[in-house]
Amino acid sequence: MQLDSNVMSSLADELDLASSRDRILDLLLKSEEPMSVQDFSIRLGISRNAAHQHVIALVREGLIERASAIRTKGRPSQSYRLSPAGGATFPRQYALLAREFLAELSRHLKGDELHGVMARIGETLASKIGGDEHLPVARIAELMAEIGYESRAVEDLDGPRIEAHNCVFHDLAFADPTICEVDLALLRALSGQRVEHRRCMARGERSCRFAFTGAKPE
Numbered sequence: 001m002q003l004d005s006n007v008m009s010s011l012a013d014e015l016d017l018a019s020s021r022d023r024i025l026d027l028l029l030k031s032e033e034p035m036s037v038q039d040f041s042i043r044l045g046i047s048r049n050a051a052h053q054h055v056i057a058l059v060r061e062g063l064i065e066r067a068s069a070i071r072t073k074g075r076p077s078q079s080y081r082l083s084p085a086g087g088a089t090f091p092r093q094y095a096l097l098a099r100e101f102l103a104e105l106s107r108h109l110k111g112d113e114l115h116g117v118m119a120r121i122g123e124t125l126a127s128k129i130g131g132d133e134h135l136p137v138a139r140i141a142e143l144m145a146e147i148g149y150e151s152r153a154v155e156d157l158d159g160p161r162i163e164a165h166n167c168v169f170h171d172l173a174f175a176d177p178t179i180c181e182v183d184l185a186l187l188r189a190l191s192g193q194r195v196e197h198r199r200c201m202a203r204g205e206r207s208c209r210f211a212f213t214g215a216k217p218e
Helices: 005-030 037-044 048-060 094-108 111-130 137-146 170-175 177-191
Strands: 064-070 077-082 151-156 159-164 193-199 208-215
Touching (some): 005 037, 005 048, 005 064, 037 048, 037 077, 048 064, 094 111, 094 170, 094 177, 111 137, 111 177, 137 151, 137 159, 137 177, 170 177, 177 193, 177 208
Antiparallel strands (some): 064 077, 159 208, 193 208
């Protein structure tokens, strides 16, 4: 398959557009002060008009926002800064930090004390991602997928369950299965039901299976 020159030119323009916008976000991430269109023009080596068009698009997408005006010898120049949504586009190693945090807890806490802490972490996470209302199993599986699990809801003659084909804390759970209480407490809090951990990758099985077996006792 061959692409004609017009298509190739269009693809090149799209790549250049994305690259310039990414570079503006990167400049704002690393800058201690807001930046102006003129600053972007100089740093990217593009015309002021091109820089202005990129800025308009990024503001419209909510990735950057207006800051205070920069005073110059002429008219004050509008400056821009990274918005919270723009900052969230950069990679963050939250999963790594969480694993290290849980590993440190498991080194210093044992038995019922560690179990209680893991349960509270799961309950707190449930309140953050699911609110106060109990949710259907299908919606819980979707929320789990949003925070990094390869999860799906299944319902058959055995009742509703969630199959998870990965574990956010896989290596830690192998070392100390008490870590699994984070998942169980999360699911109990989100569903308002008792949850049985019928399969577990930390026990060498191919997936984690969480079965929902009715309302929790009051």
